[in-house]
Amino acid sequence: MSANNTLEISERINKAIRKNSTDLDLHGMNLREQPVAIKDLSQLRHLTQLQSLDLSYNKLIMLPNGLRHLTLLQSLNLSQNQLKSTDGRRHFTQLQFLELNNNGLLKLPDWLRHLTQLKTLDLSQNQLASLDELSQLAQLQSLNLSQNRLYAHPVRQPSFTKLAQLQSLNISQNRLHVLPNWLRHLTKLKNLNLSGNRLTQLPDWLREHTQLQSLDLSHNQLTQLPDWLCEHTQLESLALSYNLLTQLPDWLHQLTKLNTLYCYNNPITDPPPEILGDALKHSFSTVNLEALHRYFNQLLQARTVTFYEAKLLIIGEGGAGKTSLTCKLQDKHAPLPKKEESTDGIDIVTWHFPLPPECDEEQYRVNIWDFGGQEVYFATHQFFLTRRSVYVLVADTRQQHTDFYTWLRMQETFGGDSPIILLKNRNRRHGSRFFIENLPELRKRFANLKDVIELDLENVPDADNWPTLLRNLEYRFLTLDHVGKPRPATWVAVREALSQDSRDTITQQQYLNVCTEHYIKRTDNALQLSDYLHHLGDILHFQKDAVLGDLVILQPTWGLDAVYRVLDSETIVKNWGQFTRSELHTLWHEPKYDGHHHHLLRLMENFQLCYPLTNQPDTFIAPQLLEPEVPDYTWDHEDNRQLRYHYPDFMPRGILSRAIVKLHDRIENQDLVWRSGVILNNGYARAELLELRGENEIRIRISGQNKRDLLMEVVKALDELHLGFPKLRYEKRIPCNCTACAPRLEPHFFNLKDLLDRLAHRRDTIECNNPPYNYVAIHGLIGDDIRHMQKHPGNPFDQRNIYNVFGSLYQGDHHQGDKTEVGDITDSTSVAIGRKSSADTN
Ligand SMILES: Nc1nc2c(ncn2[C@@H]2O[C@H](COP(=O)(O)OP(=O)(O)OP(=O)(O)O)[C@@H](O)[C@H]2O)c(=O)[nH]1
Ligand SMILES: [Mg+2]
Ligand SMILES: [Zn+2]
Numbered sequence: 001m002s003a004n005n006t007l008e009i010s011e012r013i014n015k016a017i018r019k020n021s022t023d024l025d026l027h028g029m030n031l032r033e034q035p036v037a038i039k040d041l042s043q044l045r046h047l048t049q050l051q052s053l054d055l056s057y058n059k060l061i062m063l064p065n066g067l068r069h070l071t072l073l074q075s076l077n078l079s080q081n082q083l084k085s086t087d088g089r090r091h092f093t094q095l096q097f098l099e100l101n102n103n104g105l106l107k108l109p110d111w112l113r114h115l116t117q118l119k120t121l122d123l124s125q126n127q128l129a130s131l132d133e134l135s136q137l138a139q140l141q142s143l144n145l146s147q148n149r150l151y152a153h154p155v156r157q158p159s160f161t162k163l164a165q166l167q168s169l170n171i172s173q174n175r176l177h178v179l180p181n182w183l184r185h186l187t188k189l190k191n192l193n194l195s196g197n198r199l200t201q202l203p204d205w206l207r208e209h210t211q212l213q214s215l216d217l218s219h220n221q222l223t224q225l226p227d228w229l230c231e232h233t234q235l236e237s238l239a240l241s242y243n244l245l246t247q248l249p250d251w252l253h254q255l256t257k258l259n260t261l262y263c264y265n266n267p268i269t270d271p272p273p274e275i276l277g278d279a280l281k282h283s284f285s286t287v288n289l290e291a292l293h294r295y296f297n298q299l300l301q302a303r304t305v306t307f308y309e310a311k312l313l314i315i316g317e318g319g320a321g322k323t324s325l326t327c328k329l330q331d332k333h334a335p336l337p338k339k340e341e342s343t344d345g346i347d348i349v350t351w352h353f354p355l356p357p358e359c360d361e362e363q364y365r366v367n368i369w370d371f372g373g374q375e376v377y378f379a380t381h382q383f384f385l386t387r388r389s390v391y392v393l394v395a396d397t398r399q400q401h402t403d404f405y406t407w408l409r410m411q412e413t414f415g416g417d418s419p420i421i422l423l424k425n426r427n428r429r430h431g432s433r434f435f436i437e438n439l440p441e442l443r444k445r446f447a448n449l450k451d452v453i454e455l456d457l458e459n460v461p462d463a464d465n466w467p468t469l470l471r472n473l474e475y476r477f478l479t480l481d482h483v484g485k486p487r488p489a490t491w492v493a494v495r496e497a498l499s500q501d502s503r504d505t506i507t508q509q510q511y512l513n514v515c516t517e518h519y520i521k522r523t524d525n526a527l528q529l530s531d532y533l534h535h536l537g538d539i540l541h542f543q544k545d546a547v548l549g550d551l552v553i554l555q556p557t558w559g560l561d562a563v564y565r566v567l568d569s570e571t572i573v574k575n576w577g578q579f580t581r582s583e584l585h586t587l588w589h590e591p592k593y594d595g596h597h598h599h600l601l602r603l604m605e606n607f608q609l610c611y612p613l614t615n616q617p618d619t620f621i622a623p624q625l626l627e628p629e630v631p632d633y634t635w636d637h638e639d640n641r642q643l644r645y646h647y648p649d650f651m652p653r654g655i656l657s658r659a660i661v662k663l664h665d666r667i668e669n670q671d672l673v674w675r676s677g678v679i680l681n682n683g684y685a686r687a688e689l690l691e692l693r694g695e696n697e698i699r700i701r702i703s704g705q706n707k708r709d710l711l712m713e714v715v716k717a718l719d720e721l722h723l724g725f726p727k728l729r730y731e732k733r734i735p736c737n738c739t740a741c742a743p744r745l746e747p748h749f750f751n752l753k754d755l756l757d758r759l760a761h762r763r764d765t766i767e768c769n770n771p772p773y774n775y776v777a778i779h780g781l782i783g784d785d786i787r788h789m790q791k792h793p794g795n796p797f798d799q800r801n802i803y804n805v806f807g808s809l810y811q812g813d814h815h816q817g818d819k820t821e822v823g824d825i826t827d828s829t830s831v832a833i834g835r836k837s838s839a840d841t842n
Contacts, residue, residue, distance in 0.1 A: 005030055013043045022051040027077070031058035045069040056080050056099065078103065079122065093117065101125050101144065108133040123148065124170070131158045131182070142168040146193070150174040157181050164188060172196045172216065179203050187211065195219045195239065202226050210234065218242050218262065230254045241265050241283055248276075248287075253296045256517075261287040271295050297519045300493075304486035308355060308364040309495075310477055311386055311537040315411070316394035317402055318342060318373030321425040324457040325394055326370040329473075332461035343372035345564025346384060348537065348557050353474055359484075364477055366390075367537040376567060379624055379654030383607050384560075386535060387416035390476045391448075394423045404438075408446045409650035413727045417448065419476045423469065424454040450476065491529050493518040498539065504558040504592050505599075511541075511552040547602040562588055562600045563609065567622060577610075577625030581618040608657070608721075611664035621664075623657035626675045633672055633679055635688060637745070641702040641711055644733040644749060645718060648696070652728065655721060656691035656698060662717040666710075685710040734781055738774035755782060 009029055016024045024047060031041070044050075044066030052075040053067075060081040067073075075097040083103040092098075092111075096119045100109075105126035112118075112133045119139055124146040131150075134140070135158045143166060150171060160166075160182045169189055171180075173196035184205045190213045199220040207228040214237040222243040230251035237260040245266040252258065263276060264283040275295045278285035314322040323343050327334040329351045347370040352363040371381050391411050395402040404422070411420050443449055451472045455465045477483065497514050506514075515526035530541040530552060540553035553559050565587050566572060572579045581597075588597055601620075604610045610622045645655075660673060666680040666687075667673050680687040685704035692699060698718065702711050722728060733749035741747035748769040755778050758766055765775040 009041070010043070013041075013047070016050070017043065017046045020049050021047070022049055024050055024052070025054045026058070027054045028057040031055070031060055042066045048072065051075065051094075053077070096120065096139075098122070112137075119165075134163070135159055136162060138162045139165055141165050144170040145174070146170045146172045146196075148174055150176060150180065159185075161185050167191065169193070172219075179206070184208075190214070190234075192216070202229075204228070207231065213237070213257075215239070225249055227251065233257065236260065238262070246270070248292070250296045250299060253293050253519075258289060261289060261292075263287055300489050300519050303489040305489045305492050306360045306484045307487050307491070307495075308359065308361050308483060309536050309538070310364075310366060310480050310483060311389040311535075312351070312366050312368045312392065312473070312477075313385060313389055313415070314368065314370050314392045314394060315381075315385075315407065316371075316373055316392075317396065318375075320373060320394040320396040320402075321423075321457050322370050322373060322392075322394045323347070324425070325392065325423065326368050328457055328460045328466075329368065332466070336458060342374065343370055344561075344568055345372050345377060346370065346381070346557070346560050348560075353470075353477075364474070366477065369537060372564075376624070377564070379652075379657065380563070380567065380607065380609060382410075382414055382652060382654065385411070385414035386537070387414075387418055388480060388482050388535065389415065389418045389537075390473065390480065391415055391418055391420035392423050392473075393420055394425055397424050397426050397454075404442055406650065408442060408449060410652065412446060412448055413650060413652060413725050415448065416727065418480075419450045420446075420448045421450060421469070421472055421476065422452045424452065425457055488520075490515075490519045491532070494520060494526075494529060495533060495538065498533070498554055501554055504555045505551055505553050505596065508541075508550045508552055542603075542606060545602065545606055548599060548606060551596075551599050558592065559600065559603050562593060563604055563607065566604065567609070567624065572622065573625055576627045577622040578613075579610075579620055579622070581620075605661070608654075608661040611661045613670050614665050615670045621673075623660045623673065623675070624654065626657075626673060628675045630674055630677060631672065635701075636686075636703045638703065641707040642735045642747075643700045643711060643715065645698040645700075645730055646696060646733050646751075647728070647730045649729060651693065651696040652725060655718075656689060658721055659689065659698075659714075659717055662721070663714065666713070680710065680714070682710050682713070687711070687714055689714065736768045736770070736776055737781060738768045738770075738776050740770050740772060740774060741768060744770075750781065752782070 009026065009031070012024065012026065015021075041064040044053075044064055045068075048069060049072060050070050051072055053070065053073060054077040055064075056077045056079040058081050060078070060083060062083065063078075070092070072094055073092050074094050076092065076095060077097075077099040079099040079101040081103050083100070083105060092115060094117055095115050096117050098115065098118060098120070099122040101122040102125040105123070105128060108123070108128060108131065110133065112121075113136055115137065117139055118137050120142045121134075121137070121140060122144040124144045126148050128145070128148040129150065131145070134143070140163055151174070157180060163186060165188070166186050167189060168191040169183075169186065170191075170193040171183075172193045176194075176197040176199065179194070179199065179202070184203075187208045188211055189209055190211055192209070192212055192214070193216040195216045196219040199217070199222060201222065202217075202225075204226070207226075210232055211234055212232050213234050215232070215235060216237075216239040218239040218241040220243050222240075222245060224245060224247065225240075227249070230249075233255060234257060235255050236257050238255075238258060239260075239262040241262045241264040243266050245263070245268055247270045248263065248268060252261070261279070262283070262285075263279050264281075264285065268276065268280070271292065273280055275291055276287055277291070279287040314325055316322050319339075319342070323341065324336045326347070326349060327337060330349060349368050349370070351366045351368055353366070355361055355364050369384060371377065371384075393404075393407050393411065395404070408420070411418070439452065453465050453469050453472065455469060456463050460466045494515055497518060498511075501514075511530060512523060512526050515521070515529070520526050520529065527543055530539065531543065533539045534541045537556065540556045540559055541551075542548040566579065566584070569579070569583075569587060571583065581601075584597055584601065588600060593600065601610075604622075609624065610620045613619045613621060656676060656678070660667070660678050663678070663680055666682055668679045668681040668686065672679040676693075677688065677690045680689070684706045685702050687710050688699075688701045690699045691697075700711070700714055702714075704710075722730065732752040734752055734755070735741065735747040735749050737747075750766060755766060758764075759778055764779065765777055766781075768774045768776055
C-alpha cells in the first residue's frame with residue numbers, strides 16, 4: 001500500500017465520519033495488508049450509520065476488524081479480493097446485498113448463516129463445492145453461484161426447502177453433468193441460468209418449475225428438449241445456443257410469452273435454415289418467432305391425425321340394465337347399481353379402450369350416453385339419438401315383452417346406419433332361457449342389428465360372453481365410417497383444450513379464441529369443428545340458433561340435466577305441464593345456471609319441449625305432460641277438409657306435442673289442448689289435430705271458412721318436423737269425395753302419392769275403395785291444394801311446371817305427359833320435403 005493510497009483512504013474515511021455518511025466507496029484502493037495493521041481501516045468502526053460499503057477490487061485476505069460495528073449495513077461489496085477464507089462471527093443482521101464473488105473462497109464463511117435479511121448474494125467465481133451455509137436464508141431472492149466447483153453430490157446435498165423466495169439462480173459454468181437435487185425444491189424460480197455445464201438432459205422434476213420466465217441452457221450438451229417444457233408457458237426468454245440440438249420442437253409455439261430465443265451453434269435441420277436465418281449466423285441474434293410460428297402453423301395445418309372418438313348410446317326399457325352395462329364398461333369390477341338408482345334423463349360418461357399399436361393414438365375415446373328408460377323420457381331422448389354412433393339395446397330377459405320391433409325402428413329412424421348390438425341381460429345359465437321368436441326376421445328387416453349377445457351383467461367380468469361383447473363393441477367402433485379418417489392436427493389440440501376446460505359453458509367468442517390459440521383462425525373452420533364435436537357428443541353447440549348460437553356447452557349434461565329436471569318436476573307434472581319462470585328459477589337454483597336461464601329455456605323451446613302461453617306472461621306449457629283426458633268441445637262436421645299422416649311401420653313419440661309447440665299461438669283460447677290432441681283456430685277456420693297411436697296416424701280435420709289456409713299452415717309445421725326424421729316412412733292421405741263417401745264419417749282415404757303418380761301418367765281419375773267403386777276425379781280431390789305452379793327454377797326456358805301439393809313437389813308437362821318427380825333441386829325447403837315423402841317408395 002503506497003503512502004498516497006493510505007492518505008486517500010484515511011481522508012475518505014474521515015470525511016465519511018465527519019459527514020456521518022451512509023455510503024462509503026473504497027473500491028480499487030489496493031488495500032492489501034493485514035487489516036489490523038491499517039489504522040485507518042480500524043476507523044471504520046466509527047461509521048455506525050453506514051448502510052452501504054464497497055470494498056471491491058482490493059487485495060484483502062481477511063475482513064477488516066472495524067466492520068463488525070457496522071450494524072446498520074445493508075449492502076456490502078467484497079468482490080474481487082482474496083478472502084480465501086473468512087474469519088469469526090460477524091453480525092450484519094441488516095445486510096440485504098452481499099457480493100463475495102471472485103475471491104477464491106473454498107468454503108462459505110460461517111457467518112453467512114445468520115444473514116437472515118439477505119436478498120441478494122453473489123458467490124460467483126470462487127471454488128465452492130458445498131452450500132450448507134445457505135440453507136437458512138429464507139429471504140434470499142437472487143443467488144449467483146456461477147463459476148464454482150459445484151457438483152451434484154449424490155448424498156450430501158443441502159436442503160433448500162426454506163429458500164421459498166428465491167427467484168433468480170445462476171449456476172452457470174460449474175461443469176455439472178446433472179442438475180443437483182437441491183434445485184428440485186426451488187419451484188418459485190423465475191430466472192434460471194444453467195449455461196456452461198455439461199448437461200446432456202434435463203431432469204423430469206424441472207417440469208414443476210412452471211414459473212420460469214427465463215431459462216439459459218446454452219453451452220451444454222443437450223441433444224433434445226423435453227416435451228414437458230411446453231408447459232412452461234411463462235417463459236419469455238430461452239437460450240439454447242451451443243448445444244447439440246437437431247430440431248426445434250413444434251410445441252415452442254405454445255409458449256405464447258416467449259419473445260427471445262437463441263439457438264446459435266446447434267446442428268439444427270428442422271426448422272430449415274431459411275426459417276431460423278440470422279439466429280444461426282450470430283450468437284447474439286434471436287430467432288424470428290413470428291416466422292417460426294408461421295412455419296409450425298403451416299406444418300400443423302398440413303399435418304393430419306386420425307380421430308378415435310365416437311358416441312355409444314345405450315337404450316332399452318327401464319330397469320333393463322343400461323346403467324349396469326355403463327358401469328361395467330368403465331370398471332368391470334364395479335358393483336351393479338341399486339334398483340332405486342334409476343337414471344334421470346341421460347347420464348354421460350367416458351370410456352376408453354386401448355387401440356392397436358398401428359393407430360396414431362393410444363386410446364379410443366367413447367362418450368357413453370346412458371338413457372333413462374322411463375317412458376316419459378322417450379320423446380325427448382329422440383333428440384340425442386345421433387347418427388354415426390354405436391348403439392346397444394339392453395333387454396331384460398325376464399321381461400318377455402320388450403318390443404324389439406319398435407326399438408329397432410326407432411334406432412333406425414334416428415340413428416341412421418349406426419350399428420346396434422342387442423344385449424340380452426340376466427340370461428342365467430340355469431334360469432329360464434328366453435328366445436326372441438322372430439329374431440331371424442328382425443335380422444333380415446334391420447340391417448343395423450349386428451350382434452345379439454346373451455350375458456349376465458351381474459357376473460361380469462367372469463361372465464362367458466363379456467369378452468365377446470367387448471370385442472364386438474370395439475370392432476363396431478373401429479369400423480364406424482368417420483373413425484380413422486384424417487383430420488387436421490389442430491382439431492385434436494382444440495378438442496384437448498376443451499376437454500381440459502372445467503367450465504360448463506363458454507361463449508362462442510371464447511370458443512373461437514381457443515381455436516385461434518390452436519391455429520384454427522378462420523371462423524368457418526372453427527364452426528365446422530364445433531359441429532363435429534357436437535356430433536361426437538363432446539359438446540353441444542346449436543350454431544344456427546339465434547339465442548343458443550352464442551353458447552358452447554362444454555358439458556352436455558349441464559344442459560340435459562336442466563331440461564330433464566323440468567320434465568321430472570313433481571309440481572310441473574301435477575300441473576299438467578304448466579310452469580312459470582319463477583318455478584324455473586327454483587329448479588335451476590345452482591350458481592352454475594346463473595345467467596343462463598334464458599339459454600336453458602331456449603334449449604327446451606329448441607327441442608320443442610315447451611311453449612309460452614300467449615295470454616299469460618312468463619307461463620309455459622310442456623305439452624308432453626298435458627292432461628291425457630280429452631276435454632269437451634264442439635265440432636262442426638259439415639263440409640270438413642281432412643288430411644292424415646300415416647306411419648306404415650313406426651310412429652315416433654312426440655310428433656303431436658312438437659307440432660303443438662310449433663303451432664301454439666293458434667291454440668283455441670290457449671287452452672283447448674290435451675296430451676294427444678289440439679284444436680287450432682285462426683279466426684276463420686278451426687283445425688283438429690289428433691294423435692292416434694294405435695292407428696299410427698295423425699289426423700287433421702278443418703272446419704269453417706278458408707280451410708285451405710289453416711290446413712297449409714298445419715301441413716307446413718308437420719312437414720318441417722318430419723325433416724328431422726330422415727329415415728321415417730310416412731304417407732299423406734286424403735279422403736275420397738265420391739257420392740258414397742261424402743256423407744260418411746269414415747270415407748276411403750287415398751295415398752296422396754298414388755294420386756300424383758296417376759296424374760303423372762295422365763290418369764285423371766282413381767277408383768274409390770268403397771262400393772260402388774266410383775271413379776273419382778283426382779283434380780277434384782287435390783285441385784285447390786296445388787299451391788302454385790311455377791317455372792322450373794333451374795332453367796327458365798324449361799316450360800315444365802312444378803306442382804306443390806300439400807308440400808310435395810312434382811314437376812310435369814301437360815302437353816308431353818312425361819311427369820316426373822323432382823328430386824334434384826337442392827336449395828328450397830319444400831323441395832327437400834318432397835324428397836322426403838318420396839322416400840315412401842324406397
Ligand atoms: N341380478 C342381476 N341384477 C341386474 C343385472 N343387471 C342389472 N341388474 C339390476 O337391475 C336393476 C336395474 O338396472 P339398471 O342398470 O339400473 O337399469 P337401467 O336400464 O339403467 O334402468 P333405468 O335407468 O331406470 O332405465 C339394478 O338394481 C341392477 O343392479 C343382472 O345381470 N343380474
Ligand atoms: Mg339407468
Ligand atoms: Zn269414395
